[in-house]
Amino acid sequence: MNMNKSDLQFLSLDRPARYEIIVPGLVDKKWFQDYRLEEFRAAGNQDENPLTAVILTVDQAALQGLLKYLYTLRLPLVSVKWVGPGSEYQP
Numbered sequence: 001m002n003m004n005k006s007d008l009q010f011l012s013l014d015r016p017a018r019y020e021i022i023v024p025g026l027v028d029k030k031w032f033q034d035y036r037l038e039e040f041r042a043a044g045n046q047d048e049n050p051l052t053a054v055i056l057t058v059d060q061a062a063l064q065g066l067l068k069y070l071y072t073l074r075l076p077l078v079s080v081k082w083v084g085p086g087s088e089y090q091p
Contacts, residue, residue, distance in 0.1 A: 013060045016086035020055045022078040023070060027052035031073070035066060051078060057086045 011017060018038065026042045036057045044050030058066065063080075070077065 010085035016057045016059050018055060018057050018083045019063055020081045020083050022051055022053045023075045024051060026050045
């Protein structure tokens, strides 16, 4: 996603935004049950470097909590990416 200046006005510490998080392995969807999960994709099998990707809407405090949770599960991050304003935003 190409971010422009108008997109950045919606990025703040306390306003929910959409983030995509990708971790290695096949992760159970229930690990994200406390978050507003918009998309869940687990691809591959145990033999060929599987990845799990989620898109969720959280504020930055909840994002930090989720990243800390994944760290305690000993899951390295492949990527964390802001993908747009929260779904409640109406232009």
